[in-house]
Amino acid sequence: MISMQDMPLSGERSPLNVRITGTIQRDGYRIEKLYYESLPGLYVPANLYIPDNINGKAPANIVYIDTPGGHSYHKDSREKIFSFFSGHLMGKSITPEEAGDIDTSPSSMLSEEELKAYTEGPPSDDRTTTIHDSFVKLASNPRITTESELNEFRNTVKDFLLKKSFKAFPENPPSFDSVRVFRTLDRAEYGSDIYSFVPEAGWRLNVDIRWRNDPSQKKPLMIVLRNPNESRWESEGFIEDLDNKWNLAYLEVRGVGEFGWDPNLQWHVRRASAWLGRTLASMQVYDLTRCIEFCRTLGGVNADSIGIAAREDMGVVALYGGLLDGKCKTVILKNPPATQDMASSPDGRGAATEILNCLRITDVYQLPALVAPAEIIFIGEMPETYKWAEEVLTSLGKKPFTKTNTL
Numbered sequence: 001m002i003s004m005q006d007m008p009l010s011g012e013r014s015p016l017n018v019r020i021t022g023t024i025q026r027d028g029y030r031i032e033k034l035y036y037e038s039l040p041g042l043y044v045p046a047n048l049y050i051p052d053n054i055n056g057k058a059p060a061n062i063v064y065i066d067t068p069g070g071h072s073y074h075k076d077s078r079e080k081i082f083s084f085f086s087g088h089l090m091g092k093s094i095t096p097e098e099a100g101d102i103d104t105s106p107s108s109m110l111s112e113e114e115l116k117a118y119t120e121g122p123p124s125d126d127r128t129t130t131i132h133d134s135f136v137k138l139a140s141n142p143r144i145t146t147e148s149e150l151n152e153f154r155n156t157v158k159d160f161l162l163k164k165s166f167k168a169f170p171e172n173p174p175s176f177d178s179v180r181v182f183r184t185l186d187r188a189e190y191g192s193d194i195y196s197f198v199p200e201a202g203w204r205l206n207v208d209i210r211w212r213n214d215p216s217q218k219k220p221l222m223i224v225l226r227n228p229n230e231s232r233w234e235s236e237g238f239i240e241d242l243d244n245k246w247n248l249a250y251l252e253v254r255g256v257g258e259f260g261w262d263p264n265l266q267w268h269v270r271r272a273s274a275w276l277g278r279t280l281a282s283m284q285v286y287d288l289t290r291c292i293e294f295c296r297t298l299g300g301v302n303a304d305s306i307g308i309a310a311r312e313d314m315g316v317v318a319l320y321g322g323l324l325d326g327k328c329k330t331v332i333l334k335n336p337p338a339t340q341d342m343a344s345s346p347d348g349r350g351a352a353t354e355i356l357n358c359l360r361i362t363d364v365y366q367l368p369a370l371v372a373p374a375e376i377i378f379i380g381e382m383p384e385t386y387k388w389a390e391e392v393l394t395s396l397g398k399k400p401f402t403k404t405n406t407l
């Protein structure tokens with residue numbers, strides 16, 4: 001169970017402090033508008049429906065209703081619900097067929113304003129809208145003055161993430177079962193290959209490798225993360241000026257491009273994933289680490305010289321992937337988010353950078369210090385929050401971040 005830092009959900013319960021703000025009389029019952037204090041400063045508005053003829057405790061009034069259909073109040077369920085409330089609330093015993101469906105005419109409906117429990121607004125000490133700030137104590141920037149302290153912090157963060165954030169990763173990953181599904185002699189000086197591989201059971205991803213160098217020679221490889229809903233050739237334009245010593249690999253992780261889904265499903269995917277101990281971002285991180293491992297098996301790739309390039313929110317995936325891999329040579333970031341501690345849009349679309357429990361131990365802006373000695377390159381403006389990581393590295397005599405407007 002989630003608890004608040006200053007309100008453990010155990011021990012003596014605080015008073016409910018019920019406040020009735022109004023009553024609406026209806027046919028055979030009344031509606032009491034009220035709110036109560038579930039925990040200090042946490043108020044719950046409610047409507048309480050009370051039969052007129054009730055004396056003492058109400059009789060048993062629970063019934064199990066089984067109707068076909070999805071997660072909704074469809075016609076069959078509504079009629080059975082109306083029949084139940086007619087009997088137990090209004091004292092009128094009628095069948096579901098007699099109850100009929102809902103009457104939505106204005107004369108039969110109570111308005112939202114009439115039912116509102118907060119007739120004069122919420123209590124002045126209400127903190128319901130900011131309670132999420134009390135669920136978890138966010139990690140702070142530790143003071144690091146020695147290389148051993150940096151290594152200890154890196155190991156602590158990585159160990160925590162593997163146990164608390166990425167625990168749902170498969171313990172025994174399946175075979176890559178890789179297949180070259182496409183080969184062309186254009187798009188790069190030595191052609192390109194698209195490989196299909198298995199990151200985990202039930203999934204297949206493609207990685208599009210552009211050979212700028214003779215694939216008979218082992219050369220550095222830059223894995224470029226494509227963005228959701230990006231324009232055609234957008235990633236290519238982002239990375240095309242990278243030194244030609246690098247071969248390029250374009251990767252679409254889950255939720256992106258060919259491996260995405262209808263945007264209307266995004267919120268459901270994010271919510272259902274969390275129930276299973278995952279998030280969209282954590283699955284994308286796993287896809288990236290598996291892609292890195294797969295690319296190390298290819299003949300034209302220098303296994304010790306693999307980099308990651310990402311734009312905007314995919315920078316979160318790049319940095320966590322680089323941390324977990326531990327061997328990346330370079331990480332290129334363009335306009336990465338300043339933090340993962342940000343609200344989602346109400347419809348669940350847009351940024352999906354949440355990773356379970358990670359903010360208890362770190363945040364994305366700390367990670368460039370932890371993926372060192374990988375070279376960190378920022379294209380465009382570096383968010384202020386990343387200065388902590390830069391200052392840690394420079395204080396230890398490490399290579400500072402490279403900042404440039406173009407590669």
